[in-house]
Amino acid sequence: MEAAGRGLFITLEGGDGVGKSTQAALLEEWLTSRGRRVVRTREPGGTEAGVEIREIVLHHRGDIAPRAEALLYAADRAHHVATLVRPALDRGDIVLQDRYIDSSVAYQGAGRVLDPVEVRDLSLWAAEGLLPDLTILLDLDETTARARLDGARTRYDRLEAERSDFHARVRAAYLELAAAEPERFLVVDASRPVDEIAAEIRARLDDRV
Template sequence: MDGAGERGRFITLEGGEGAGKSTQARRLAAALAAAGLPVLRTREPGGAPGAEAIRALLLGGVTAWDPTAEAMLHFAARREHVLRTLRPALAAGMWVVCDRFADSTLAYQGYGQGLPRAAFDALAALTLEGLVPDLTLILDLPPELGMARVAGRGEAATRYERLGPAFHARIRAGFRAIAAAEPERCVLVDAARPAEAVTAELLALVRARLGAPLP
Protein backbone atom coordinates (compact mmCIF):
# COMPACT_ATOMS: atom_id res chain seq x y z
CA MET A 1 0.00 0.00 0.00
CA ASP A 2 1.14 3.55 -0.59
CA GLY A 3 0.29 5.03 2.80
CA ALA A 4 -2.15 7.56 1.38
CA GLY A 5 -4.73 7.01 4.10
CA GLU A 6 -8.24 5.70 3.44
CA ARG A 7 -8.25 4.11 0.02
CA GLY A 8 -9.49 1.20 -1.98
CA ARG A 9 -7.67 -2.07 -2.58
CA PHE A 10 -5.26 -2.72 -5.43
CA ILE A 11 -5.07 -6.28 -6.79
CA THR A 12 -2.82 -7.25 -9.68
CA LEU A 13 -2.78 -10.43 -11.74
CA GLU A 14 0.54 -11.46 -13.22
CA GLY A 15 2.00 -14.33 -15.20
CA GLY A 16 3.28 -15.39 -18.59
CA GLU A 17 1.49 -15.68 -21.90
CA GLY A 18 -1.66 -17.82 -21.87
CA ALA A 19 -1.89 -17.98 -18.07
CA GLY A 20 -5.49 -16.75 -18.04
CA LYS A 21 -4.95 -13.33 -16.47
CA SER A 22 -7.63 -11.55 -18.48
CA THR A 23 -10.23 -14.25 -17.81
CA GLN A 24 -9.48 -14.32 -14.11
CA ALA A 25 -9.44 -10.52 -13.86
CA ARG A 26 -12.94 -10.42 -15.36
CA ARG A 27 -14.20 -13.11 -12.99
CA LEU A 28 -12.64 -11.53 -9.91
CA ALA A 29 -13.98 -8.07 -10.74
CA ALA A 30 -17.44 -9.53 -11.34
CA ALA A 31 -17.38 -11.36 -8.00
CA LEU A 32 -16.32 -8.22 -6.13
CA ALA A 33 -19.05 -6.20 -7.84
CA ALA A 34 -21.63 -8.88 -7.01
CA ALA A 35 -20.55 -8.57 -3.38
CA GLY A 36 -21.50 -4.90 -3.49
CA LEU A 37 -18.02 -3.43 -3.75
CA PRO A 38 -17.10 -0.58 -6.13
CA VAL A 39 -14.76 -2.15 -8.69
CA LEU A 40 -12.55 -0.98 -11.54
CA ARG A 41 -11.00 -3.53 -13.89
CA THR A 42 -8.06 -2.27 -15.91
CA ARG A 43 -4.93 -3.50 -17.69
CA GLU A 44 -1.34 -2.82 -18.63
CA PRO A 45 0.09 -1.68 -20.86
CA GLY A 46 -2.94 0.56 -21.07
CA GLY A 47 -5.69 1.71 -18.76
CA ALA A 48 -5.54 5.37 -19.80
CA PRO A 49 -5.69 7.01 -23.26
CA GLY A 50 -1.98 7.78 -23.50
CA ALA A 51 -1.07 4.37 -22.12
CA GLU A 52 -3.30 2.60 -24.65
CA ALA A 53 -1.46 4.40 -27.47
CA ILE A 54 1.84 3.07 -26.14
CA ARG A 55 0.31 -0.41 -25.77
CA ALA A 56 -0.32 -0.56 -29.51
CA LEU A 57 3.32 0.29 -30.12
CA LEU A 58 4.66 -2.27 -27.65
CA LEU A 59 2.45 -5.23 -28.54
CA GLY A 60 1.71 -4.70 -32.19
CA GLY A 61 5.04 -3.52 -33.52
CA VAL A 62 8.00 -5.47 -34.80
CA THR A 63 10.70 -3.20 -33.40
CA ALA A 64 13.33 -4.85 -31.22
CA TRP A 65 14.22 -2.21 -28.65
CA ASP A 66 17.11 -2.08 -26.26
CA PRO A 67 15.79 -3.50 -22.92
CA THR A 68 16.18 -0.12 -21.19
CA ALA A 69 14.30 1.71 -23.94
CA GLU A 70 11.56 -0.92 -23.88
CA ALA A 71 11.23 -0.67 -20.09
CA MET A 72 11.03 3.11 -20.39
CA LEU A 73 8.10 2.76 -22.79
CA HIS A 74 6.33 0.44 -20.34
CA PHE A 75 6.91 2.82 -17.46
CA ALA A 76 5.77 5.81 -19.54
CA ALA A 77 2.48 4.00 -20.12
CA ARG A 78 2.37 3.01 -16.46
CA ARG A 79 2.89 6.60 -15.33
CA GLU A 80 -0.18 7.68 -17.31
CA HIS A 81 -2.14 4.74 -15.91
CA VAL A 82 -1.15 5.56 -12.33
CA LEU A 83 -1.95 9.27 -12.61
CA ARG A 84 -5.12 9.11 -14.71
CA THR A 85 -6.73 5.91 -13.50
CA LEU A 86 -5.23 4.02 -10.57
CA ARG A 87 -4.66 6.70 -7.96
CA PRO A 88 -8.03 8.42 -8.54
CA ALA A 89 -9.87 5.11 -8.29
CA LEU A 90 -8.05 4.05 -5.13
CA ALA A 91 -8.58 7.49 -3.58
CA ALA A 92 -12.29 7.10 -4.29
CA GLY A 93 -12.33 3.84 -2.32
CA MET A 94 -12.61 1.48 -5.28
CA TRP A 95 -11.27 -2.05 -5.53
CA VAL A 96 -8.98 -2.11 -8.54
CA VAL A 97 -8.27 -5.35 -10.42
CA CYS A 98 -5.40 -4.87 -12.84
CA ASP A 99 -4.23 -7.31 -15.54
CA ARG A 100 -0.42 -6.84 -15.24
CA PHE A 101 1.55 -4.13 -13.43
CA ALA A 102 5.20 -3.41 -12.62
CA ASP A 103 6.07 -7.06 -11.91
CA SER A 104 5.56 -7.79 -15.60
CA THR A 105 8.26 -5.29 -16.52
CA LEU A 106 10.64 -6.85 -14.02
CA ALA A 107 9.88 -10.32 -15.38
CA TYR A 108 9.85 -9.50 -19.10
CA GLN A 109 12.46 -6.77 -19.44
CA GLY A 110 14.50 -7.74 -16.37
CA TYR A 111 14.61 -11.52 -16.23
CA GLY A 112 13.61 -11.95 -19.87
CA GLN A 113 15.70 -9.32 -21.65
CA GLY A 114 18.47 -8.46 -19.21
CA LEU A 115 17.44 -5.04 -17.92
CA PRO A 116 19.61 -4.32 -14.85
CA ARG A 117 17.68 -4.36 -11.58
CA ALA A 118 19.02 -0.92 -10.69
CA ALA A 119 17.46 0.52 -13.87
CA PHE A 120 14.12 -1.12 -13.07
CA ASP A 121 14.19 0.21 -9.51
CA ALA A 122 15.02 3.74 -10.69
CA LEU A 123 12.19 3.77 -13.23
CA ALA A 124 9.75 2.35 -10.68
CA ALA A 125 10.69 4.95 -8.08
CA LEU A 126 10.26 7.77 -10.58
CA THR A 127 6.93 6.69 -12.04
CA LEU A 128 5.10 4.87 -9.24
CA GLU A 129 5.97 7.13 -6.29
CA GLY A 130 5.46 4.31 -3.83
CA LEU A 131 2.31 2.74 -5.28
CA VAL A 132 2.45 -1.00 -4.59
CA PRO A 133 -0.35 -3.57 -5.01
CA ASP A 134 -2.06 -4.81 -1.86
CA LEU A 135 -2.14 -8.29 -3.36
CA THR A 136 -0.46 -9.79 -6.43
CA LEU A 137 -1.80 -13.08 -7.78
CA ILE A 138 0.82 -14.72 -10.01
CA LEU A 139 -0.69 -17.28 -12.37
CA ASP A 140 1.98 -19.91 -12.95
CA LEU A 141 2.07 -22.58 -15.64
CA PRO A 142 4.63 -24.23 -17.93
CA PRO A 143 5.41 -21.93 -20.88
CA GLU A 144 4.65 -24.65 -23.43
CA LEU A 145 1.12 -24.96 -22.06
CA GLY A 146 0.66 -21.21 -22.09
CA MET A 147 1.82 -20.91 -25.67
CA ALA A 148 -0.48 -23.78 -26.72
CA ARG A 149 -3.39 -21.85 -25.20
CA VAL A 150 -2.32 -18.72 -27.08
CA ALA A 151 -2.16 -20.63 -30.36
CA GLY A 152 -5.62 -22.06 -29.71
CA ARG A 153 -7.19 -18.60 -29.57
CA GLY A 154 -6.88 -18.17 -33.32
CA GLU A 155 -5.77 -14.56 -32.91
CA ALA A 156 -2.75 -12.75 -34.27
CA ALA A 157 0.19 -13.17 -31.90
CA THR A 158 1.58 -10.14 -30.08
CA ARG A 159 5.25 -9.27 -30.31
CA TYR A 160 5.95 -10.93 -26.95
CA GLU A 161 4.02 -14.07 -27.85
CA ARG A 162 6.25 -14.48 -30.91
CA LEU A 163 9.43 -14.67 -28.82
CA GLY A 164 11.03 -18.09 -28.36
CA PRO A 165 10.76 -20.80 -25.67
CA ALA A 166 13.93 -19.72 -23.88
CA PHE A 167 12.52 -16.23 -23.37
CA HIS A 168 9.26 -17.57 -21.96
CA ALA A 169 11.14 -19.92 -19.64
CA ARG A 170 13.04 -16.92 -18.24
CA ILE A 171 9.74 -15.09 -17.76
CA ARG A 172 8.32 -17.94 -15.70
CA ALA A 173 11.49 -18.14 -13.60
CA GLY A 174 11.31 -14.39 -13.07
CA PHE A 175 7.74 -14.43 -11.81
CA ARG A 176 8.53 -17.34 -9.50
CA ALA A 177 11.49 -15.41 -8.10
CA ILE A 178 9.31 -12.33 -7.54
CA ALA A 179 6.76 -14.46 -5.66
CA ALA A 180 9.47 -16.03 -3.49
CA ALA A 181 11.01 -12.65 -2.66
CA GLU A 182 7.73 -10.98 -1.56
CA PRO A 183 5.45 -13.61 0.00
CA GLU A 184 3.57 -10.98 2.01
CA ARG A 185 2.32 -9.42 -1.24
CA CYS A 186 2.54 -12.18 -3.85
CA VAL A 187 0.87 -15.58 -4.11
CA LEU A 188 1.86 -18.15 -6.72
CA VAL A 189 -1.24 -19.88 -8.13
CA ASP A 190 -1.22 -23.05 -10.25
CA ALA A 191 -2.81 -21.86 -13.51
CA ALA A 192 -2.47 -25.20 -15.32
CA ARG A 193 -5.75 -26.31 -13.72
CA PRO A 194 -9.23 -25.68 -15.16
CA ALA A 195 -10.23 -22.02 -15.04
CA GLU A 196 -12.99 -22.68 -12.50
CA ALA A 197 -10.52 -24.13 -10.00
CA VAL A 198 -8.21 -21.16 -10.44
CA THR A 199 -11.10 -18.75 -9.92
CA ALA A 200 -12.12 -20.49 -6.71
CA GLU A 201 -8.59 -20.19 -5.31
CA LEU A 202 -8.28 -16.53 -6.28
CA LEU A 203 -11.58 -15.66 -4.59
CA ALA A 204 -10.46 -17.49 -1.46
CA LEU A 205 -7.15 -15.63 -1.46
CA VAL A 206 -8.78 -12.22 -1.86
CA ARG A 207 -11.22 -13.06 0.92
CA ALA A 208 -8.47 -14.27 3.26
CA ARG A 209 -5.84 -11.65 2.48
CA LEU A 210 -7.97 -8.53 2.02
CA GLY A 211 -11.18 -9.36 3.86
CA ALA A 212 -13.40 -9.10 0.81
CA PRO A 213 -16.96 -10.31 1.48
CA LEU A 214 -16.79 -13.06 -1.16
CA PRO A 215 -18.55 -16.45 -1.08
Protein backbone atom coordinates (compact mmCIF):
# COMPACT_ATOMS: atom_id res chain seq x y z
CA MET A 1 0.00 0.00 0.00
CA GLU A 2 1.07 3.54 -0.62
CA ALA A 3 2.03 5.74 2.32
CA ALA A 4 1.70 9.51 2.42
CA GLY A 5 4.08 11.62 0.34
CA ARG A 6 6.16 14.62 1.38
CA GLY A 7 3.65 15.75 3.98
CA LEU A 8 2.32 13.84 6.97
CA PHE A 9 -1.09 12.18 7.04
CA ILE A 10 -2.59 11.78 10.53
CA THR A 11 -6.05 10.36 11.18
CA LEU A 12 -8.10 10.24 14.37
CA GLU A 13 -10.39 7.29 14.90
CA GLY A 14 -12.71 5.92 17.56
CA GLY A 15 -16.36 5.59 18.41
CA ASP A 16 -18.77 8.47 18.77
CA GLY A 17 -18.16 10.51 21.91
CA VAL A 18 -14.51 9.63 22.48
CA GLY A 19 -13.17 13.17 22.05
CA LYS A 20 -11.71 13.22 18.54
CA SER A 21 -12.68 16.83 17.85
CA THR A 22 -11.13 18.02 21.10
CA GLN A 23 -7.84 16.23 20.45
CA ALA A 24 -7.77 17.33 16.81
CA ALA A 25 -8.06 20.97 17.88
CA LEU A 26 -5.29 20.62 20.47
CA LEU A 27 -3.03 18.79 18.03
CA GLU A 28 -3.61 21.38 15.31
CA GLU A 29 -2.65 24.14 17.74
CA TRP A 30 0.54 22.32 18.76
CA LEU A 31 1.59 21.54 15.19
CA THR A 32 0.99 25.12 14.11
CA SER A 33 3.09 26.36 17.03
CA ARG A 34 5.96 24.28 15.64
CA GLY A 35 5.72 26.05 12.30
CA ARG A 36 3.87 23.35 10.39
CA ARG A 37 1.05 24.03 7.95
CA VAL A 38 -1.97 21.98 8.95
CA VAL A 39 -4.99 21.05 6.86
CA ARG A 40 -7.71 19.89 9.22
CA THR A 41 -10.54 17.95 7.62
CA ARG A 42 -13.02 15.15 8.16
CA GLU A 43 -14.87 12.31 6.47
CA PRO A 44 -17.50 12.49 5.31
CA GLY A 45 -17.84 16.19 4.59
CA GLY A 46 -14.36 17.53 3.91
CA THR A 47 -15.34 18.98 0.53
CA GLU A 48 -18.45 20.64 -0.91
CA ALA A 49 -19.52 17.37 -2.49
CA GLY A 50 -18.70 15.61 0.77
CA VAL A 51 -21.06 17.87 2.71
CA GLU A 52 -23.91 16.67 0.51
CA ILE A 53 -22.89 13.03 0.96
CA ARG A 54 -22.59 13.55 4.73
CA GLU A 55 -26.17 14.78 4.86
CA ILE A 56 -27.34 11.64 3.05
CA VAL A 57 -25.41 9.07 5.09
CA LEU A 58 -25.87 10.66 8.50
CA HIS A 59 -29.16 12.52 8.39
CA HIS A 60 -31.25 10.88 5.65
CA ARG A 61 -34.70 9.90 6.91
CA GLY A 62 -35.36 6.22 6.53
CA ASP A 63 -33.05 3.28 5.98
CA ILE A 64 -30.07 3.12 3.66
CA ALA A 65 -29.02 -0.36 2.57
CA PRO A 66 -25.65 -1.29 4.16
CA ARG A 67 -23.87 -1.73 0.83
CA ALA A 68 -25.25 1.56 -0.43
CA GLU A 69 -23.98 3.24 2.74
CA ALA A 70 -20.51 1.76 2.23
CA LEU A 71 -20.47 2.95 -1.37
CA LEU A 72 -21.49 6.48 -0.39
CA TYR A 73 -18.64 6.69 2.10
CA ALA A 74 -16.24 5.38 -0.54
CA ALA A 75 -17.46 7.97 -3.04
CA ASP A 76 -16.84 10.74 -0.52
CA ARG A 77 -13.38 9.32 0.18
CA ALA A 78 -12.39 9.13 -3.48
CA HIS A 79 -13.27 12.77 -4.09
CA HIS A 80 -11.81 13.96 -0.78
CA VAL A 81 -8.44 12.27 -1.31
CA ALA A 82 -8.14 13.37 -4.94
CA THR A 83 -9.08 17.01 -4.42
CA LEU A 84 -7.94 17.86 -0.89
CA VAL A 85 -5.75 15.29 0.87
CA ARG A 86 -3.23 14.41 -1.83
CA PRO A 87 -2.68 18.03 -2.95
CA ALA A 88 -2.03 19.02 0.66
CA LEU A 89 0.44 16.18 1.20
CA ASP A 90 2.19 17.03 -2.05
CA ARG A 91 2.66 20.59 -0.75
CA GLY A 92 4.32 19.19 2.36
CA ASP A 93 1.42 20.02 4.68
CA ILE A 94 0.22 17.96 7.60
CA VAL A 95 -3.26 16.60 7.00
CA LEU A 96 -5.12 16.08 10.28
CA GLN A 97 -8.28 14.15 9.56
CA ASP A 98 -11.26 13.01 11.61
CA ARG A 99 -12.10 9.47 10.32
CA TYR A 100 -10.81 7.59 7.30
CA ILE A 101 -10.70 4.02 5.99
CA ASP A 102 -10.64 2.43 9.44
CA SER A 103 -14.01 4.04 10.20
CA SER A 104 -15.56 2.31 7.20
CA VAL A 105 -14.14 -1.05 8.24
CA ALA A 106 -15.41 -0.59 11.80
CA TYR A 107 -18.80 0.99 11.12
CA GLN A 108 -19.87 -0.48 7.79
CA GLY A 109 -17.89 -3.71 8.19
CA ALA A 110 -18.40 -4.72 11.80
CA GLY A 111 -21.29 -2.41 12.65
CA ARG A 112 -23.40 -3.22 9.58
CA VAL A 113 -22.04 -6.79 9.46
CA LEU A 114 -20.59 -6.51 5.96
CA ASP A 115 -17.37 -8.28 4.98
CA PRO A 116 -14.64 -6.04 6.50
CA VAL A 117 -12.10 -7.14 3.89
CA GLU A 118 -14.43 -6.11 1.06
CA VAL A 119 -15.13 -2.77 2.75
CA ARG A 120 -11.41 -2.11 3.22
CA ASP A 121 -10.62 -3.09 -0.36
CA LEU A 122 -13.36 -0.77 -1.64
CA SER A 123 -11.98 2.12 0.40
CA LEU A 124 -8.40 1.48 -0.67
CA TRP A 125 -9.50 1.45 -4.30
CA ALA A 126 -11.35 4.73 -3.79
CA ALA A 127 -8.31 6.31 -2.11
CA GLU A 128 -5.84 4.85 -4.62
CA GLY A 129 -4.06 2.99 -1.84
CA LEU A 130 -3.34 5.99 0.39
CA LEU A 131 -2.86 5.03 4.05
CA PRO A 132 -2.15 7.35 7.00
CA ASP A 133 1.33 7.75 8.45
CA LEU A 134 -0.23 7.65 11.92
CA THR A 135 -3.70 6.70 13.12
CA ILE A 136 -4.64 7.84 16.62
CA LEU A 137 -7.31 5.52 18.05
CA LEU A 138 -9.12 7.07 21.01
CA ASP A 139 -10.49 4.02 22.80
CA LEU A 140 -13.41 4.24 25.20
CA ASP A 141 -16.08 1.75 26.20
CA GLU A 142 -19.35 2.36 24.46
CA THR A 143 -21.36 3.00 27.65
CA THR A 144 -19.11 5.85 28.77
CA ALA A 145 -18.95 7.25 25.25
CA ARG A 146 -22.75 7.25 25.04
CA ALA A 147 -23.02 9.06 28.36
CA ARG A 148 -20.74 11.77 26.97
CA LEU A 149 -22.90 12.11 23.87
CA ASP A 150 -26.07 12.32 25.95
CA GLY A 151 -24.56 15.24 27.84
CA ALA A 152 -23.53 17.11 24.71
CA ARG A 153 -26.05 16.40 21.94
CA THR A 154 -29.65 17.25 21.24
CA ARG A 155 -29.62 15.69 17.76
CA TYR A 156 -28.11 12.30 16.98
CA ASP A 157 -27.04 11.19 13.52
CA ARG A 158 -27.93 7.78 12.12
CA LEU A 159 -24.81 6.08 13.47
CA GLU A 160 -24.83 7.75 16.88
CA ALA A 161 -28.42 6.60 17.34
CA GLU A 162 -27.57 2.91 16.87
CA ARG A 163 -27.96 0.47 19.78
CA SER A 164 -25.14 -0.35 22.20
CA ASP A 165 -24.39 -3.71 20.57
CA PHE A 166 -23.63 -1.90 17.30
CA HIS A 167 -21.15 0.38 19.07
CA ALA A 168 -19.61 -2.58 20.90
CA ARG A 169 -18.90 -4.24 17.55
CA VAL A 170 -17.41 -1.01 16.24
CA ARG A 171 -15.06 -0.70 19.22
CA ALA A 172 -13.96 -4.34 18.94
CA ALA A 173 -13.25 -3.87 15.24
CA TYR A 174 -11.11 -0.81 15.91
CA LEU A 175 -9.03 -2.68 18.47
CA GLU A 176 -8.55 -5.57 16.04
CA LEU A 177 -7.36 -3.15 13.35
CA ALA A 178 -4.90 -1.57 15.77
CA ALA A 179 -3.55 -4.95 16.87
CA ALA A 180 -2.99 -5.92 13.23
CA GLU A 181 -1.04 -2.72 12.41
CA PRO A 182 0.74 -1.60 15.60
CA GLU A 183 3.31 0.40 13.64
CA ARG A 184 0.58 2.66 12.23
CA PHE A 185 -1.73 2.94 15.23
CA LEU A 186 -1.38 4.76 18.52
CA VAL A 187 -4.07 3.46 20.87
CA VAL A 188 -4.92 5.96 23.60
CA ASP A 189 -7.13 5.42 26.64
CA ALA A 190 -9.77 8.10 26.03
CA SER A 191 -11.06 7.93 29.62
CA ARG A 192 -7.99 9.83 30.79
CA PRO A 193 -7.84 13.63 31.24
CA VAL A 194 -7.75 15.62 28.01
CA ASP A 195 -4.29 17.10 28.67
CA GLU A 196 -2.77 13.67 29.37
CA ILE A 197 -4.13 12.32 26.10
CA ALA A 198 -2.79 15.34 24.20
CA ALA A 199 0.65 14.90 25.78
CA GLU A 200 0.79 11.22 24.75
CA ILE A 201 -0.09 12.12 21.18
CA ARG A 202 2.52 14.87 21.05
CA ALA A 203 5.17 12.50 22.41
CA ARG A 204 4.48 10.05 19.57
CA LEU A 205 4.86 12.82 16.98
CA ASP A 206 7.66 14.84 18.55
CA ASP A 207 10.48 13.44 16.40
CA ARG A 208 8.39 13.53 13.19
CA VAL A 209 7.37 17.17 13.09
